[in-house]
Structure formats: structure tokens, C-alpha cells
Amino acid sequence: MNQKTFYVSTPIYYVNDVPHIGHAYTTVAADTIARYKRLAGYDVFFLTGTDEHGQKIEHAASDKNLSPKELADNVVTRFKNLWEKLNISNDHFIRTTEEYHQKTVQAVFTKMKENGDIYLGEYEGWYCTPCETYWTETQLLDGNCCPSCRRPTTKLKEPSYFFRMSKYQDKLLEHIERNPDFIKPVSRRNEIISFIKEGLKDLSVSRVSFKWGVPVPGDEKHVIYVWIDALTNYISALGYPDRSEMFDKYWPGDYHIVGKDILRFHTVYWPTMLLSIGVDLPKSVFAHGWWTVEGQKMSKSLGNAIDPYWLADKFGVDPIRYFLLREVPFGLDGDFSFKALIHRINSDLANDLGNLLNRTLGMVNRYFDGVIPEYTDPESLDEELADTIKETFEKMDAQISELAFNKALSSIWELVGFLNRYVDTTTPWFLAKDEDKRGRLGSVLYCVLDGLRALSLMLYPFIPETSVNMRKQLNTEKDIYKTNFEELKKARTLESGIRLGEIKQLYPRLDEKEILADVKNLQDKEKEEQKAEELIDFETFSKMKIKVGQIYAAEKIKKSDKLLKLQVDLGSENRQIVAGIAKTYAPEDLIGKKVAVVANLKPAKLMGVDSEGMVLAASGDDRHFLIEIDEDVKAGSPVK
Ligand code: MSP
Numbered sequence: 007m008n009q010k011t012f013y014v015s016t017p018i019y020y021v022n023d024v025p026h027i028g029h030a031y032t033t034v035a036a037d038t039i040a041r042y043k044r045l046a047g048y049d050v051f052f053l054t055g056t057d058e059h060g061q062k063i064e065h066a067a068s069d070k071n072l073s074p075k076e077l078a079d080n081v082v083t084r085f086k087n088l089w090e091k092l093n094i095s096n097d098h099f100i101r102t103t104e105e106y107h108q109k110t111v112q113a114v115f116t117k118m119k120e121n122g123d124i125y126l127g128e129y130e131g132w133y134c135t136p137c138e139t140y141w142t143e144t145q146l147l148d149g150n151c152c153p154s155c156r157r158p159t160t161k162l163k164e165p166s167y168f169f170r171m172s173k174y175q176d177k178l179l180e181h182i183e184r185n186p187d188f189i190k191p192v193s194r195r196n197e198i199i200s201f202i203k204e205g206l207k208d209l210s211v212s213r214v215s216f217k218w219g220v221p222v223p224g225d226e227k228h229v230i231y232v233w234i235d236a237l238t239n240y241i242s243a244l245g246y247p248d249r250s251e252m253f254d255k256y257w258p259g260d261y262h263i264v265g266k267d268i269l270r271f272h273t274v275y276w277p278t279m280l281l282s283i284g285v286d287l288p289k290s291v292f293a294h295g296w297w298t299v300e301g302q303k304m305s306k307s308l309g310n311a312i313d314p315y316w317l318a319d320k321f322g323v324d325p326i327r328y329f330l331l332r333e334v335p336f337g338l339d340g341d342f343s344f345k346a347l348i349h350r351i352n353s354d355l356a357n358d359l360g361n362l363l364n365r366t367l368g369m370v371n372r373y374f375d376g377v378i379p380e381y382t383d384p385e386s387l388d389e390e391l392a393d394t395i396k397e398t399f400e401k402m403d404a405q406i407s408e409l410a411f412n413k414a415l416s417s418i419w420e421l422v423g424f425l426n427r428y429v430d431t432t433t434p435w436f437l438a439k440d441e442d443k444r445g446r447l448g449s450v451l452y453c454v455l456d457g458l459r460a461l462s463l464m465l466y467p468f469i470p471e472t473s474v475n476m477r478k479q480l481n482t483e484k485d486i487y488k489t490n491f492e493e494l495k496k497a498r499t500l501e502s503g504i505r506l507g508e509i510k511q512l513y514p515r516l517d518e519k520e521i522l523a524d525v526k527n528l529q530d531k532e533k534e535e536q537k538a539e540e541l542i543d544f545e546t547f548s549k550m551k552i553k554v555g556q557i558y559a560a561e562k563i564k565k566s567d568k569l570l571k572l573q574v575d576l577g578s579e580n581r582q583i584v585a586g587i588a589k590t591y592a593p594e595d596l597i598g599k600k601v602a603v604v605a606n607l608k609p610a611k612l613m614g615v616d617s618e619g620m621v622l623a624a625s626g627d628d629r630h631f632l633i634e635i636d637e638d639v640k641a642g643s644p645v646k
Contacts, residue, residue, distance in 0.1 A: 012048040012260040014040050017268060018057040018239050021081040022066035025088050026304060026311040027342060028265070028297050028332075034327050035294065035411065036263045037094045037338060040405045042467035044095075046491050051256045053243050054089065055100030060232035062157045064218040072543060074218045078103060091318055092327065093470050100243045102235055110242030111220045111235050115211075117247075117283040118169060129166035129210040132159040148586070149566045149613050160282060167212040167222060169234075174278040175206040181277065189273050190292045190409070191337040195265065198273050209275065237276045241285065256489055261409070269293040271411050290560050292409050295339035309420050312342060316528070320521075324469035325351045325513065331411040331468055340560035348518050353498060358422045359461070359472075366429065366454045367479060367509045373438050377479075378455055379448030387428065388453050393462045399495045402464055411468070418464050425457045455480060456500040462492055472512060481507045531634040552645035554635050555603035555621070560593035572596065572621065576585050576601060578641015581605075584617035585617070590629040593600040600635040602645050 018540045019029050033054055040052035058078040067077035082101060089096060089567050100107060126604045132141045135154035145153050152159050181204050182188050184193065189195035212228035213219070217228030240262065244253040264272050272291045280287050297308045309425070317326050329347050334340030353583035370376060398421045421445050429452075439446040459482055466473035466486060477483065483494075493499060558580075559573035570593055583603065602622040609618045623630040635645075 009047070009049040009258050012040075012043040012153065013051045013256040014043075014261045014263065015052075015240055015259060016054040017262075018055040018059050018102065018236055020062065020086060021078045022063050024081060024084050024621075025314060025316075026305060027299075027314050027317070029312040030087075030088065030092060030326075031330050032263055032265060033089060033096075034092060034330055035409070036261075037092075037096070037329075038331060038411060038467045039261065039263075039406060039409065040095055041470065042092075042511055043464060045463070045489060046403075046572040050097070051244075051252070052096045053098050053100060054094070055098075055239060055243070056085060056094045056102065057236045058082075058101055058103045058233070059219040059229070059235050061213075061216045062232075064216055065135060069547075075103060075472055081348045085255070088314055091315065091464075092323055092626055098243055102239060106245075107239060107242040108220045108470050109248075111230055111238045112223045113247050114238050114241075114283055114470075115230055115234070116223050118279065121282055121284075121519075123170045123282045124167050125170070127166060127168045128163065129168075130161070131210075131500070132214075133162045134159045136342065149563075149568050158612075159608075161614060162215060165228075166210040166214070167225075167228060168208045168210045169279070171209045171275070172206045177203060177281055178202060180204075182273075189269070189289045190289070190290060193336075194269055194293045195386065201270065202274065206278070212233045212265060226488065233271050233275055234279065237271065237279065240276075245284075245354070259288040259320065260290060262288055262291045264291060264293055264410075266293040266295060268630065276580070290557070291390070292337070294336050297334075297340050297342050299342045299417070300344075301341055308435050310529075310631060314635065318460050319525070321347065321351065321512070321516075324472045325355060328355060328415070328469050332415045333412070335412050336409050337580060339601055343558065345518070348516050348521055351513060352515050352518075354419060355472075356513040356515045360425065362422060362426055362429070362454075363458055363476060363512060364509065366451065367460060367506055369434050369438075370451050370455065372511065373434070373447060374451065378500060378502050378504050378506065378507045379452050379531055380500060381449050382446040383449045383453040384473045385446070385449075387431065387497055388449070391424065391428055391453055391457060395497040396495070398464065400459070400614065406467065409521065413434055415468060417440045418461065421457065421461060421464075428457070429490075450501070451506060452502065453498070456498050457502045458607060460495075460497065463491075469561065475512060479507045479509060480506060504611075515627050525603060534556065549606075550604060551606040552622070553577070554600055554639050554641055554643045554645060555583075555605075555607045555619075556641040557599050559597045560596040562593060563613050569594070569613055569615075571615055574601075574619070575641045576603060576605060576619075576620070577640065581618045582616055583621055584612040584615050585621045585623070585630075587621075587623060587632065588625075600637055600639060600641065602633045602635060 012561060016032045016297060019025065036052060036054065040050050056078065063074050063077065067074040070077060080321050086099060089124050132143060132146055132150065134141065141153060147153050147156060147452060147507060148160060148223050150159050151157060174447045182199060189198055211231040211234050213223050213231060214227050217229060219232060222228040222230055228644050235417040240259060240293065241253065241257060244250065244256055246253045262272055269291065277287045298304065299312055302310060304311045329350050370378065398417050401417040402414040405417060407459060411604070432450045434450050435445055437443040437450065458476060459480055462473045462476035462480065482500060553576055554574045555574040557574055558570050561571050563569040563571055563584065570588045572583045572585055574581045574583050606620065607620050622633045626631065
């Protein structure tokens, strides 16, 4: 019989940033399901990788004086090392700069074109480089800022190939409606359905404004839009279209796991691309929530983007994996707090699980010289335990398949609780005092050891190192994959007469005060370092040429309630400058004012109006107040 297959993927991560806890979250979740399915006998393909093209990467590289490929090579190592550290069991790591992937991207583009779905047009829009997104004028904030990251956008007009995405609107809707599992969780599904019902537009799928990407076949001035390139990774990694063996085996994929921010790309762009090239759609896309840190958005500038390397070194890999999956329902947003992490480690891992293992093995050492006793004297409580083990397997099976990781862990911890109560109720330490009860003592300890065996199996997908560690101490089946999962799910399958391994504490208890103080020290140190990085030297400062300018004309800019167009006399020349001060000043109030002007700023267009320089103003909440200069100072005088 052919082995059942299972294909799970993470998003491919951008290489303009080093990995943080948010990236680790998606990857740990995908790893958990991959491990579980392997255990359950599936032939699994688990894919992760990096997204290395696009203007964002090109810019990040030039900021660091590197070529885009050099930057990618550096950051990829960080990702790969982190996945190794976190015990991620991916079967392949894809990089979009690899040749096989680029060939597939071109093949997909060509196929879309052959099917009549690509045409040449002209794109005009407000482009946000950090977000790699074009916005329409009505979507912009404050005149020209990106509604997603609030940074200024640039108006771009360029020849562009378009994908007839609109053509697939009805087919896509029909698919989503017929396949309730296609988009999960259900709240996200509804969001996407309403988005599609508003009407799908054609998608601009090539750029001529930069070079770092896969060239459009036959028109190499254009590079293929980075999302078309990136999404194709899910099939290029399987050898589509030339080497079809892996593709035939694993496609359609079972789960694309993604963050909620990139759901639309995966449930609108990706499926319509697949419809265009005649490839089946993936079975399910699951959007998980976002992590904040101590209540705040994670960001480089706040210095709170938690480094997963540091976390894993400080707390251990499994506690981090456990915390991420246990603390928050997959699909909802969550908050990372050190207090909550320490609490989970002390209470769930060290206390409930660690102590159970430790005290049970201690008793087997004491009363049975470390050898697993026979099960000879049954009692009804043992049946209850056996039923609980069976039910826990059934529950977790369903819960993991739904990616309800926190529920699965909570089911497992109900079994941990049951086992702890079983020990407390059967009181082996009293049984040990009565020679007549030796048979029952052995049976009780056998049952708990067998429960621990079952636990080690259940925990394997989530916290593999702990699982291996438990199994070593129980001296049970060495290679977890060589076992028959169905057999192992049954209670009382542990072999008697075997000597236990060396007893080791699973997790040390953490001193909350001490750890929180360490964390604070580290954060303070990082802030200091960041501050030091932010200081500029005199040479940098003196690159800025500030001059006194006198405003001699001012007018409003159409459609903008924030911007004014100023004409400024800089002594030796006149300049046109656009300034965001319309909420503070009427144009007529400005005439004659002497202000500080940054004279060597690169010219820019704001709301379509040329601006050559910037006037300095102090920012209030919503208003900006000009730095005014004494009227005796001549226009053009330097400000130092
Ligand atoms: N390169 C694209 C994905 C292309 S997939 C064909 C991308 N990369 S990313 O590096 O910016 O983000 C990758 C994933 O990390 C996203 O799913 C995103 O949601 C996730 N996270 C980034 N920050 C996160 C949190 N703060 N919390 C949880 N996950 C977050 O998007």
C-alpha cells in the first residue's frame, strides 16, 4: 500500500532582517505538525526557506554596503542555524535565489502568459518600498504615507505586466465556498470572502524600477513581482514543472502556515495563479496571530524584537517551544511576557511533568532496584488510567490535525494531572511498607511508568528533546519512528524487567526575581548599545547644510489638508518647498517669515508637487511649528 503523504510549509522569510520570535513561532508550529504526522506514519515533506528578491532586500543590502546576494547569504545562515538550534526538522530549505526556483518562476509566468492571463500595461500608483506595496491615492494617510507602515510613499508610473486576476474571481469564491477548510480559522475565511466580493482587480506582476529579481522571460527589463516569485516556492521546491516525481507525490499541499498579515497573498494571489496555470489548489491555508512583547508591537526601533537564540540559551529550547504553542490559541494574537514564560516553566514543566517523572523513577530505584516491575495486581483505577491514555491520544490527534496546539497540550496536561493524582491516591510509599502489597506496589509503579511512556510519545512533536530525554530515562524504544504508532497508543505496552536509565531532572525551577533582573539588565544593555549606535559624529552632522530662508509665497496643495507649497528665498537662489504645516499656518501668515531650511536634501515629489529641501519645524501632536529666525539675519546665512 502506498504510504499516505503530508506536505506542510512555513512562509519563506525575508532576508532584510534577522530572525525573531515571530518567525520562530510559525516554524515551530509547522515543525510540530510535521513531527506528529511522521509519527502517525505519514511520508512528510516539510518546507521552509528564505525570500531573497525585491526592492526591500536591494535597499537593505545597499544600506549595509553589501550586494543583495551577500546580505542574503549572511542572513540565511542566521535562519538555518536558528532552525537547527530549535530542533526544526524541515526536509528542505529553499532560497529564492537558487537557479531551479528561478526557472520555475519563469515557467509559471510563461504558462500564465500562454493561457492569455498576462498583458502589458502601465502601472501608476503610490509605492511603499518597505512594504513592497502599491497603494491608491484614497488609501494613503496624511497625503502620501503608507497606510500599513505610515512611511512616505513615492508615486511611480511604469510599464508593467498585469495578471488577469479578476478573471478568476468567481472560480475562487466558488472554491472557498465549497471547501470550508481552505482558509482557516473561520473568521479569516469570512474576511477573505468579503474582500473577494468587493471585486478582484488585475494585479501588476512586473517592475522595471529595480533589478533584483527574476527577469520576465523575453522582456528582461522587467523583473517579476516579488510575491509571484515567492509564492511559487511551494511548488518549485517539489521540482515543478520539469521533475514531477516529488510534485506528483506531495502536491496539493496540506497546510500552508502563514501569519495573518500575509493571508491575502496566500488565499487570493496564490490560488488564482494556480487556477491560471491549471494546478490544484493547496488544501488549507492557516493564518496564525501575531505576538506582541510585554504588550507592545515588536520592532527594531523599540529594541524589543526578542532574539530567539538568546531565549533558547537562557531558558532551553523546549521551554520556548512549549510556551509558544501552549500560551495562545493558534490563530489568535498573543503577548510574550517573561513572567508568563517563567510561570509556565515552573508550573507545567518543572512541577507537573518533571516532578512526576522524577518521583516515579526515584521510587522504582528505591523499591525495585531500578528495574521496571511486572503488572500483576490490577485494580479498577488502572482501567481508568488506561482509558484516559487512550482518550488523550484521540483528543490530541483531532486537535493537532486542526492545529489547535494549545488545546492538544492542555489535553496532555490533563493526563499529567491524572497521573499525579493516581500516584497521590495509590500512595506507593505506604504500599512499600507492607510486604503483602508488593505485587500492587509493582503494578502501580508499572502503570505510572507506562503513562510516562505514553506522555513521552505525545510530547514528541512539541518538545522533542524532552521526549527523547524521558525515553532515555525510561530506557524504552530508542528510535521513535521505528515503532508502530497505533500499537504504542495502547496503554500498558511498556516492557517489564528492563533496567531504567540514569535519572536526570527534566527542568530546573527558575527563580523569577533573579531571571527578571537578568532580563532587565540585558534589555538595558541593548538599549544603551542602540543609543550609542544612534549617536552621530560631527562629520555626519556637518554633511547637513542648513540655511536661513525667507518665505515669499505660499499656497495650499489641492486634495491635501496637511501640505503647503512654499516659495523660499535662500539668498543666492529661490526654492520651492512642500511642508506639512497647513494645520498650523494659513498661507498668508507665512509671507516674510525667516525659517531654517535643510538645503541639501534630495529633491522629492509630494502629492505630485516638486519639493527641493525641507523647512524645520517642531512637532506637536497634530501641528507643526516653524523654527523661526530673527528677522535681522540675512536669507542664505548658514545655520550651524
Ligand atoms: N517573505 C514574506 C512571505 C512570503 S511566503 C511566500 C514574508 N516574510 S516575513 O519574514 O516578513 O514574515 C514571515 C512570517 O513571519 C509571516 O507569516 C509573519 O506573520 C510572521 N511574523 C512576523 N512577525 C510576527 C510576529 N510579531 N508575530 C507572529 N508572527 C509574525 O512575509
